Amino acid sequence: MPTPPLIARQLQDTALRYFLEVVRSGSIREASQRLNVAGSAISRAIAQLEELLGVQLFDRHARGMIPSAAGEVLAVHALKSAHDSERVVHDIQALQGMQRGRVRVVATEGFAMEFIPRLISDFVNQHPGIQFHLGVHPPAECTRRILHSDADIGITMSRTPENGIQVEHAQPSPLLAVMRPGHPLTRFKQISLSQLLAYPIALPEPDTTVRQLFDIACSRQRLNFEPALTSNYISSLFGFLRHHEDGVTIAGEITIRYQVERGEVACVALRDRGLDLRNIEVQTLVGRTLPSSAQAFLAFLKERLSESAV
Numbered sequence: 001m002p003t004p005p006l007i008a009r010q011l012q013d014t015a016l017r018y019f020l021e022v023v024r025s026g027s028i029r030e031a032s033q034r035l036n037v038a039g040s041a042i043s044r045a046i047a048q049l050e051e052l053l054g055v056q057l058f059d060r061h062a063r064g065m066i067p068s069a070a071g072e073v074l075a076v077h078a079l080k081s082a083h084d085s086e087r088v089v090h091d092i093q094a095l096q097g098m099q100r101g102r103v104r105v106v107a108t109e110g111f112a113m114e115f116i117p118r119l120i121s122d123f124v125n126q127h128p129g130i131q132f133h134l135g136v137h138p139p140a141e142c143t144r145r146i147l148h149s150d151a152d153i154g155i156t157m158s159r160t161p162e163n164g165i166q167v168e169h170a171q172p173s174p175l176l177a178v179m180r181p182g183h184p185l186t187r188f189k190q191i192s193l194s195q196l197l198a199y200p201i202a203l204p205e206p207d208t209t210v211r212q213l214f215d216i217a218c219s220r221q222r223l224n225f226e227p228a229l230t231s232n233y234i235s236s237l238f239g240f241l242r243h244h245e246d247g248v249t250i251a252g253e254i255t256i257r258y259q260v261e262r263g264e265v266a267c268v269a270l271r272d273r274g275l276d277l278r279n280i281e282v283q284t285l286v287g288r289t290l291p292s293s294a295q296a297f298l299a300f301l302k303e304r305l306s307e308s309a310v
Helices: 004-010 013-025 028-035 039-053 069-094 115-126 139-147 193-198 209-221 234-243 253-261 292-305
Strands: 058-061 064-067 101-107 130-136 153-158 165-172 176-179 202-204 229-231 248-251 266-270 279-285
Touching (some): 013 028, 013 039, 039 069, 064 069, 101 139, 115 130, 115 292, 139 153, 139 165, 139 279, 153 209, 153 292, 176 234, 193 209, 202 209, 202 234, 202 248, 209 248, 229 234, 234 248, 279 292
Parallel strands (some): 101 130, 202 229
Antiparallel strands (some): 058 064, 153 279, 165 279
């Protein structure tokens, strides 16, 4: 068997990149599509790594390819190598005074509607050479992409801690009742969920943290809501308010911050127990040193999150 130094030299970047994509995607077919590389080339690269190391790197199952114990160790090495290479490039670019760089952000829809795009616009105005990619996903997928290093920074809603995730910033995000300006409920400073029963309500899908907290609180109080509209698209909920003068919905402050500023919607605090049991989380990967451009944007993001418009 080759000596350890020789093996280390032979762990080529391309083979590791192919291997890591199979770990991330769970199949050679999916990795082939993501990398735009023939599946046979990926299979050969993995076979060569297994021959070189003398171990099986994957357990092959009908549902996909699962890394073996040895594969998990190699994946950690491959991720670290990818991070180190990326950081070196970004740090060299940072010597030019933040003139170049790329930041990958993932966020849930409520943040991605306006908060994050406006934040990115303000940041790019200060640092025109920085490029961004924004992915919009459900909370669990945002976290998964951080864990797999498919994104640098995640901003999502969380109710439980996640292994491997560094929480860079957290703050409560209680639910608010949202309606058009001039709605009868806007005369109150606080209302209860039971007061919403008199009005047609638009609700997000049950897989969102907003809906989950709403349903738990309603169940506890035996409140039975029959929503006029249910949608997985937040903009549709706000569209309902624009066209139904008595309509109401529920959302977090960040989602509606700028709409409230412009006078497009109004909001009222909900006083029911349990509607504040979720946090806004800014997530990064434990142990990873972000490139300078991502670190700068992270600081900018945390500052803006701490502001409150309502």
